[in-house]
Structures are given as C-alpha cells and as structure tokens.
Amino acid sequence: MARQASFRRLWQMGAVLLLGLMLLPAVPALAHGGAEITVEPAVVVPGGSINVKGEGVEAGEEFTISLQGVGFETTLGTVTVGDDEDFHQEFTIPANVSSGIYQVVAVSGEGETLTAELTVEAGEGAAVPAEPSAALMALDRSKSLLEWGVIGVGLLLSLGLGLVLVRGKS
Numbered sequence: 001m002a003r004q005a006s007f008r009r010l011w012q013m014g015a016v017l018l019l020g021l022m023l024l025p026a027v028p029a030l031a032h033g034g035a036e037i038t039v040e041p042a043v044v045v046p047g048g049s050i051n052v053k054g055e056g057v058e059a060g061e062e063f064t065i066s067l068q069g070v071g072f073e074t075t076l077g078t079v080t081v082g083d084d085e086d087f088h089q090e091f092t093i094p095a096n097v098s099s100g101i102y103q104v105v106a107v108s109g110e111g112e113t114l115t116a117e118l119t120v121e122a123g124e125g126a127a128v129p130a131e132p133s134a135a136l137m138a139l140d141r142s143k144s145l146l147e148w149g150v151i152g153v154g155l156l157l158s159l160g161l162g163l164v165l166v167r168g169k170s
Contacts, residue, residue: 007168014161018154037114039104045121047095052104054087054114061108065091069102071133093120
C-alpha cells in the first residue's frame with residue numbers, strides 16, 4: 001500500500017512538473033520592454049520613401065533594415081539607436097520593386113528581429129509582378145540553449161516516468 005501511495009505521489013509531481021514545462025513557452029517574452037518597428041506610410045509606390053520608426057530597442061544598437069517579399073529581398077540601409085532607445089530613419093523603396101505586400105525587417109547585430117508590413121502599389125516604373133517560384137524558402141529553425149534545455153528536461157522526465165511505470169507493472 002505504501003508503494004502505491006509513493007508511486008501516486010511521484011506520478012502527480014511528475015505530471016505537475018510536465019504541465020509547468022508545457023506552459024512555460026506560453027509566457028510572453030518581452031525583449032527590451034516590447035521593442036517594435038512601425039512604417040509610415042503603410043502604402044507606397046516604387047521609388048517612394050518610407051519612415052521606419054523603432055521603439056523600445058537597446059541604446060547604441062545597430063539595425064539592418066531590409067525589404068522582404070516572395071522571391072525578393074533587398075537591404076534598405078542601417079540605423080543606429082540613439083540614447084532614447086528609439087530610432088527614426090527615412091528609406092527609399094527601389095524603383096524595381098513589384099507591387100505586393102512586403103515585410104520591412106529590422107535585424108540587430110544580436111539577432112533580434114522586428115517586422116512591420118508594407119504594401120507596394122503599382123506606379124510609374126513599377127516592375128512586372130513576380131511569377132510564382134518553386135524555390136525552397138529558408139526557415140530559421142535554430143533553438144536557443146534554454147529551449148534545448150527545456151526539451152532535454154522534458155525528455156528525461158518522460159524517460160524517468162516511463163521507467164517508473166514499467167517497473168511498477170513488474
């Protein structure tokens with residue numbers, strides 16, 4: 001009877017720990033107090049200008065600003081964050097950009113990525129819309145050390161709980 005009670009207690013503690021680990025990724029991570037970028041205007045023609053504004057980013061940090069779409073990517077420039085933890089910079093959209101929906105992406109030297117949506121409408125000098133491509137899209141599937149640690153702990157807990165269950169049946 002005592003063995004069943006200790007097994008039940010062990011199983012309950014393992015279930016609570018596993019539930020806690022599953023809920024951990026649901027907690028929002030606020031990098032630098034909620035860093036974000038905005039783009040104005042939200043709709044532009046090729047050759048037009050946009051203002052990219054970053055807020056809540058680390059002072060002195062440098063960001064590379066790029067325009068990304070389906071089968072298209074170009075660097076617009078770089079910007080360095082001021083002491084007020086904000087930046088504001090004007091960039092020109094290249095004249096050869098096709099109409100469509102794009103992402104303005106700001107990437108820091110530390111790998112922090114901020115995005116905002118931009119619509120490019122056809123205008124004088126606009127390129128012909130890009131044709132669909134069969135090219136593979138590169139996805140960043142890298143994991144941080146913390147993520148690998150959580151995965152490892154989850155695997156070890158599962159293995160340990162499985163061994164306890166198998167031994168309990170013997």
